[in-house]
Amino acid sequence: MTDATDTVVTQQLPGAEHWQQLYRYLHEHPELSGAEHETARLVAEELRALPGWEVTERVGGTGVVGVLSNGPGPVIWLRADMDALPVQELTQLEYASRTPGVMHACGHDVHVTALLGTCADLTANPVPGTVVALFQPAEETGAGAQGMIDDGLLDRFPHPRIVLGQHVSPAPAGLVTTKSGPLMAASDSVRVTFNGLGGHASQPQTAVDPLLMAASYVVKLQHLAARQTATANSPVLTAGALHAGTRPNIIADTSEVLLSLRTFSAGVRKRMMAGIERMAQAEAAALGAPQDPKVEFFDPFPVTVNTPGDTERVMATLTAAHLPVMPMSNPITGSEDFGLFGTAAGCPSVFWHIGGIDPAGFTPEDQAHMLEEGALPHDRPSNHSPYFAPDPAVALPTAITTMVTAARSELTRD
Incomplete structure (x- = not known):
């Protein structure tokens, strides 16, 4: 050059x-x-x-x-x-x-x-x-x-x-x-919706906090790309948005996480998608969610x-x-x-x-x-x-x- x-x-x-x-x-x-x-x-x-x-x-x-x-x-x-x-x-x-x-x-x-x-x-x-x-x-x-x-x-x-x-x-x-x-890279957008049980911020023991699920989930997802699917051209998984709640003193009923997944092979893409769903299910179960989370994949690029x-x-x-x-x-x-x-x-x-x-x-x-x-x-x-x-x-x-x-x-x- x-x-x-x-x-x-x-x-x-x-x-x-x-x-x-x-x-x-x-x-x-x-x-x-x-x-x-x-x-x-x-x-x-x-x-x-x-x-x-x-x-x-x-x-x-x-x-x-x-x-x-x-x-x-x-x-x-x-x-x-x-x-x-x-x-x-x-x-x-x-x-x-x-x-x-x-x-x-x-x-x-x-x-x-x-x-x-x-x-x-x-x-x-x-x-x-x-x-x-x-x-x-x-x-x-x-x-x-x-x-x-x-x-x-x-x-x-x-x-x-x-x-x-x-x-x-x-x-x-x-x-x-x-x-x-x-x-x-190939790209997939992901929407994960966690279901909780709303309540008053002063009594979190009466609620199931979906915001806490989402926050914990986003942190744990970093292990998925770094530890479970490491390759020569490793995947990239980024949380672009987290939405929950309307007021400081209200525990929300639901939360939403938006993710961007980038991969270079069909095999790694399949493993990452399965891991994203598996970890969402595990996070919801760990916090006692009343319903399973919903995981949606959209806007795919080859x-x-x-x-x-x-x-x-x-x-x-x-x-x-x-x-x-x-x-x-x-x-x-x-x-x-x-x-x-x-x-x-x-x-x-x-x-x-x-x-x-x-x-x-x-x-x-x-x-x-x-x-x-x-x-x-x-x-x-x-x-x-x-x-x-x-x-x-x-x-x-x-x-x-x-x-x-x-x-x-x-x-x-x-």
Whole structure:
């Protein structure tokens, strides 16, 4: 990897100012999963303004698909996700979200703008073959890719030879990180509801406290990942929320724990899910709950797997184009539904992460950490943080250049 200060893509892209303005608009107007109506409308409008693109809206809900056919040649799919998160933005940017409690905290606004910029480049400088641009809704809930597939994506549009996708990260702009094989974890959300017996806080002996069950349960769950399912790529289990009660002097009837489970193999996933249920049952029994707890698993994501061989070829192409590529030694515990497209189509898929932060903010120590540990520094806002703020001046040139380079290479490959 070259020095971080050398990784900014300085190429002047056609329509650069337009993409900056478009990004700011999208960032100011985020929309939650499945409700990306204005984003989808804008995407369709932008695509229709480009000569040669056939545009289909409402694919899998709010999804948009654009097709550019330039005669015989390969068919490639390029994907960007569109949804935002239920996060209150705290960046204080002049173009911060105008929608209370909703924010593009994962950088999907970068993805949408970059894919539109890629489409514009491929229109202005055509290559034989067919490009299918997928603007996907509801990635954050894990429902969007499957929703588009279930809506006849493979029957309605040209079948791909390969699917390409990318995701912005809090790394120096210009840097590309990925690996062959398992890249990102499978994910399951879990809701555990404990049933107790409400009462007065002054007489806890007359009640069965579900809040106490939930609190004890959350602490004990850490043993499940650390001691009972340790593997080379260990699972991650995080408690994201605990809800119970309404007043200091009232013992509640029920409590709810929300968990996020990340795994890299079907066997470990099965053991973790069984352990989550077993420990909930044991906690309820230990405190004398009047009813068994209810354990629900929802919003599943599959493991994201980069196809060996194809991944190395795409990364070699980016390296030859003087884009710094940092191979990852370990998969990421974050999750994506991108891989469902390649699986459904029975074709290779390659996904990578691109830096979106001004390299001037990275010290030599940061760079050493990235090289030695294959990981990003921990002292800066990351995806899903209310402070996460890719710098569009460097993130968009990085994202557009990377996707254009990969797409052109795959279209011209024998």
